[in-house]
Amino acid sequence: DAKTTQPNSMESNEEEPVHLPCNHSTISGTDYIHWYRQLPSQGPEYVIHGLTSNVNNRMASLAIAEDRKSSTLILHRATLRDAAVYYCILRSTYNAGNMLTFGGGTRLMVKP
Amino acid sequence: EPEVTQTPSHQVTQMGQEVILRCVPISNHLYFYWYRQILGQKVEFLVSFYNNEISEKSEIFDDQFSVERPDGSNFTLKIRSTKLEDSAMYFCASSGRTGVGETQYFGPGTRLLVL
Secondary structure, eight states: OOOOBOOSEEEEETTSOEEEEEEOTTOOTTOEEEEEEEOTTSOOEEEEEESSSOEEOSSOEEEEOTTSSEEEEEESSOOGGGOEEEEEEEEOTTOTTOOOOOOOOEEEEEEO | OOOOEEEOSEEEEOTTOOEEEEEEOOTTOOEEEEEEEOTTSOEEEEEEEETTEEEEEOTTOOTTEEEEOOSSSOEEEEESSOOGGGOEEEEEEEESSOSTTOOOEEOOOEEEEEO
């Protein structure tokens, strides 16, 4: 799977929007962009995914650059419960086992 | 909402002992996975399993590891002779289908400590 680059950590204030960036300059045309998060002492949790168009769900929005070399996960109003490590993962069509390859992620801290 | 469950939540064992970690995937899911996370490190893929066969495994998943779906509900990871470096959080995951758009649902993990 192609590599992603994320900041190690970010801080946000409660009830403010958070934009978590991810660079994936070597993305191929058929790679999907997935985001998972891991709350403290829990297993990873799916957040959102997309291919080319921006996506919205109840948890977050995903904004994908036109050239697909970067994407941004948007939490519209951060809560204390959103404090977690957020992982940006590329999923390849040619990944036969469908494994997820986790990087270091971005540790989001939310201040009250 | 359906969820993946794992037992035990914590396991302490002596080096060289066998351990079996148990998982109950979401009931209509067909694809199963094990991952591990050593304290302070990344989540690492171990193995994927479908139709009673291993689909893919990482280099971590050596001959000391095995997986099994002994009945219609459980999915197990066995470590035959544990080593100190096997101490980690082990996560089971399942998905309903395969493909790059599918979502994997993770359990809460089993914390394994090898002494």
